[in-house]
Amino acid sequence: MIAGVTRGRLKAASQRFSGVLMLAALPAVVATGCRKPPETSGAIAIEESIAPLPVRIGTEIVSCKLTNATHQPIAGARVQVEGDMDHPGMAPVFADAVEDAPGNYRAPLQFTMGGDWVVLFHITLSDGRRVERQMDVKGVESN
Amino acid sequence: MSKPPVVLFSAAEQEGHAGEEEFLEAQPFDLLAVPVIGPLLRWRHSRTLLQIPLFVLSMVMILEGLLGPTLSPKNLATVLTWVHFRGVLVLAILCAGNLFCFSCPFMLARNFMRKWIHPRFTWPRRLRNKWLSIALFVGVLFGYELFGLWASPWLTAWVILGYFAAILIVDGLFKHGAFCKYVCPIGQFNFIASTASPLEVAVRDQEVCDSCQTRDCIRGRREPASPLVVLQRGCELALFQPAKVGNMDCTFCLDCVHACPHDNVGILSRLPAGELMSDPLRSGIGRFSRRNDIAALALVFCFGALMNAFGMVSPVYTAESWLERTLHFHSRAGALGILFTAVILVEPAILLGAAAWITRAWAGVKSGWLAIAVRYAYALSPLGFGMWLAHYGFHFFTGLYTIVPVTQNAFAELGWPILGDPRWTLVGLPKTVVEPIEFGFLLLGLAGSLLVAWGLAQDDAEQHPLRAFAPWGVLCVILFVCCVWLMTQPMDMRATMLAG
Numbered sequence: 001m002i003a004g005v006t007r008g009r010l011k012a013a014s015q016r017f018s019g020v021l022m023l024a025a026l027p028a029v030v031a032t033g034c035r036k037p038p039e040t041s042g043a044i045a046i047e048e049s050i051a052p053l054p055v056r057i058g059t060e061i062v063s064c065k066l067t068n069a070t071h072q073p074i075a076g077a078r079v080q081v082e083g084d085m086d087h088p089g090m091a092p093v094f095a096d097a098v099e100d101a102p103g104n105y106r107a108p109l110q111f112t113m114g115g116d117w118v119v120l121f122h123i124t125l126s127d128g129r130r131v132e133r134q135m136d137v138k139g140v141e142s143n
Numbered sequence: 144m145s146k147p148p149v150v151l152f153s154a155a156e157q158e159g160h161a162g163e164e165e166f167l168e169a170q171p172f173d174l175l176a177v178p179v180i181g182p183l184l185r186w187r188h189s190r191t192l193l194q195i196p197l198f199v200l201s202m203v204m205i206l207e208g209l210l211g212p213t214l215s216p217k218n219l220a221t222v223l224t225w226v227h228f229r230g231v232l233v234l235a236i237l238c239a240g241n242l243f244c245f246s247c248p249f250m251l252a253r254n255f256m257r258k259w260i261h262p263r264f265t266w267p268r269r270l271r272n273k274w275l276s277i278a279l280f281v282g283v284l285f286g287y288e289l290f291g292l293w294a295s296p297w298l299t300a301w302v303i304l305g306y307f308a309a310i311l312i313v314d315g316l317f318k319h320g321a322f323c324k325y326v327c328p329i330g331q332f333n334f335i336a337s338t339a340s341p342l343e344v345a346v347r348d349q350e351v352c353d354s355c356q357t358r359d360c361i362r363g364r365r366e367p368a369s370p371l372v373v374l375q376r377g378c379e380l381a382l383f384q385p386a387k388v389g390n391m392d393c394t395f396c397l398d399c400v401h402a403c404p405h406d407n408v409g410i411l412s413r414l415p416a417g418e419l420m421s422d423p424l425r426s427g428i429g430r431f432s433r434r435n436d437i438a439a440l441a442l443v444f445c446f447g448a449l450m451n452a453f454g455m456v457s458p459v460y461t462a463e464s465w466l467e468r469t470l471h472f473h474s475r476a477g478a479l480g481i482l483f484t485a486v487i488l489v490e491p492a493i494l495l496g497a498a499a500w501i502t503r504a505w506a507g508v509k510s511g512w513l514a515i516a517v518r519y520a521y522a523l524s525p526l527g528f529g530m531w532l533a534h535y536g537f538h539f540f541t542g543l544y545t546i547v548p549v550t551q552n553a554f555a556e557l558g559w560p561i562l563g564d565p566r567w568t569l570v571g572l573p574k575t576v577v578e579p580i581e582f583g584f585l586l587l588g589l590a591g592s593l594l595v596a597w598g599l600a601q602d603d604a605e606q607h608p609l610r611a612f613a614p615w616g617v618l619c620v621i622l623f624v625c626c627v628w629l630m631t632q633p634m635d636m637r638a639t640m641l642a643g
Contacts, residue, residue: 057633082567084214084216084217085216085636086214086215086216086291086293086294086636087215087216087225087293087294087538087636088215088216088218088221088222088225088226088293088542088545088549089216089222089225089226089538089539089541089542089545089570089571090216090541090542090570091541091570091571092216092567092568092570094567094568113633113634113635113636114457114633114634114635114636115634115635115636115637116291116294116636116637118214120214134214138637139460139637142457142633142635
């Protein structure tokens with residue numbers, strides 16, 4: 001009888017515990033399920049490049065060329081460039097690009113250490129649409 | 144209750160250490176006697192209280208890793224795992240003890256499972272050592288470099304998931320704490336690192352244990368009317384408190400604290416790394432000098448710290464490229480495998496073999512060279528810990544604030560930007576501040592290793608302790624110089640595979 005009562009208490013306690021665990025994990029599950037889908041670039045073509053090669057620590061020029069569906073340059077966009085190491089916890093670098101020809105945007109980006117980098121182009125078109133493009137820059141060399 | 148001083152050395156060892164007597168006579172600090180913290184830790188559910196938030200965080204990291212941003216610096220899974228978790232873990236071990244094992248989220252899942260699934264098997268006798276966990280530890284270090292785990296939230300999430308699966312399978316099949324004691328690579332890292340911690344779970348009064356009839360600290364307490372019902376577990380890692388020495392194999396679970404009917408187990412202060420200077424019979428372990436596997440763990444811990452840092456600087460790629468060209472490897476695995484073999488196997492074998500041979504020949508120590516190497520291998524673990532601290536501390540301090548924009552971004556991506564726009568410019572402490580801290584950790588490690596080696600040399604060669612110490616002192620200094628060289632190299636982190 002005593003053992004039965006104890007087991008009953010244990011069972012009730014474990015049920016309460018499992019309830020607490022499920023409640024605790026619920027926000028994470030719900031939150032991830034609600035994630036917004038990423039924006040798409042639609043009919044915009046983005047051609048990105050970097051120079052000089054090979055990429056070394058220091059300032060490099062990153063460029064992107066924006067064209068529409070009819071291959072016409074897209075002028076008047078605002079392009080911000082962000083460089084991140086692929087290791088978390090490292091300082092990102094930022095630069096604003098200037099339009100040196102219609103649809104052609106260039107920015108000097110300071111690579112602060114060797115290794116694999118990812119360059120992000122945050123593009124805001126003149127009509128307010130926002131587009132993002134990622135360029136992998138592998139193996140930036142130390143000087 | 145009387146609280147005699149904690150004896151760190153035998154009576155014979157204390158001779159000639161008159162200056163240390165005052166220290167040895169001092170009443171140890173007991174964390175369980177501290178207001179608020181003590182009662183909280185004594186509370187039976189204190190461990191669960193810390194495990195639940197870490198478990199929830201693990202779930203968030205898995206989901207974010209699998210479904211969140213693919214860019215590593217913007218994902219909670221990679222930022223928390225490779226910047227904050229590692230840093231907090233080593234700093235907690237340095238300042239207190241093995242607090243990660245105490246709050247281990249994997250154990251929460253395992254304890255939950257064991258409410259329904261009761262393991263039937265005992266861990267195989269042949270595997271009751273550290274060799275399997277050493278292989279897994281090396282495997283984790285190798286996989287980290289080969290797959291560039293730091294760069295992949297997706298792979299990081301799978302590593303966490305794999306960990307949960309492994310503990311549920313192992314501890315679902317095998318009784319007691321088989322996973323923690325014989326399998327878990329993080330646990331082994333924590334065990335060997337925490338030999339340098341300032342706190343340990345230990346008995347307060349040996350006389351109380353001498354008169355104890357029940358031995359609840361290891362057997363646990365059961366329902367008197369129904370012996371199958373466990374009211375309180377005893378130590379699952381087979382550490383019998385009265386004979387327990389140091390932090391090796393101790394997960395700080397505090398089961399012994401809760402089980403002891405005499406309230407005779409505390410979290411006491413001690414001399415960091417002091418447990419490495421002597422070689423008593425340790426409960427659940429035996430003598431360190433007869434445990435080649437634990438000595439190997441100490442070496443992997445030390446040389447693995449060098450290899451792990453070496454994988455993040457420019458020269459490693461020069462070496463890999465040369466190996467790939469020379470030996471015509473078509474993948475990075477071959478060159479990396481050779482580097483790992485050289486640093487973790489060949490280098491320690493040569494260095495320790497030479498130091499042991501010199502100790503034997505010059506100081507007249509009668510043991511064989513392997514026995515000497517095993518005995519002094521433990522002396523390298525404080526230096527190894529210093530290197531882990533310097534490396535992980537660097538990432539932690541320089542990336543300290545990155546958790547802020549990553550969390551802001553996670554909320555913003557959910558369409559719930561309550562924390563505002565991500566402030567990506569928040570990074571961490573400047574390198575000029577962090578670098579002196581790094582060198583401080585390395586110096587601390589060197590000092591610890593030299594002290595342990597000196598303590599062992601004094602025991603081994605009473606006539607010529609300096610001769611016994613010299614080769615190990617030189618070895619420690621050589622390794623220290625290597626550590627300093629590595630920490631001053633330009634960082635160069637390249638992932639070979641970007642999954643997800």
